[in-house]
Amino acid sequence: MDDPALYAPMTYDESGYPRYAFPVDHPAHGDDDYTRRRNRIAFQGAEHVVGTPAPEIDYHELDHQTWRNIQRALAERHAEYAAADVVAWAAALDLPTDHVPQLEEVNSRLRRMTGYALTPAVGFVPIEQFYGVLADEKFYAAQFIRHHSQPFFSPEADVVHELVGHSPALGNDKVAELYRLTGEAVRRVESPRTIELISRVFWFTLEYGVIEENGLHRAYGAGLLSSFGELESFRKADIRPLNLTEMATTEYDITDYQHVLFAGRSIGHVHDFFADFLRAVDDEDPDRIGVSF
Incomplete structure (x- = not known):
């Protein structure tokens, strides 16, 4: 999958509002009704002001069915592959299984648990902005759900990735602290290279991290937990110690399964590993580590 339009199939019209145009290889290509729904969700997200309640989305019954199918399939795989802590976090958050949750429905739970809240994301959010708001206990989250024709695959980070992958961790005090520290670190440093360094460590921990548990590797990263x-x-990946x-210095491809974890x-x-890094990271670190980006 090497076409960037597959995971960012969005442009902006002359008025500055987002519009989707799905390429041939995208599951939604040719589905005008789904495209209209995605455009409407994107419009609502573009109109949203951070800090105000997230807009309520009028999900189609096909969207709810997709959510139910994914929830059933992922619950089975989490029992086999997810870390025990993750299963406990998900049980504490207790996402509904019969319908796609509204962001505010989830926020009412997260705020009570850790103070975090999800705010709508439209397309790619600039990296400094995406990570920076974590310091304010906010997390940019997509509100659309993947196309119903391929419920177990999405070339884009959708509401399944946000709610099944990230939200349970955001509801746990210990892990939510890592999100906050990430935001504080990104706001503290000045060099784009240092922000990229923080992003890479975030990727290999909170997005695609695993732990050893009872002699087996088990997943806790959001990207793994939300991918059937x-x-x-x-x-089967090359799994290395932290x-x-x-x-x-390890390259990764956001459009493919990860080959190094x-x-x-x-x-x-x-x-402890990530928190120590985030508290100490500064703009000299890329040179000290010897990274080339």
């Missing part, structure tokens, strides 16, 4: 196929294949230099000994080990 990747959960079944991640143990290592800052290797994380900073990093494992902590426990969630607590990951927390």
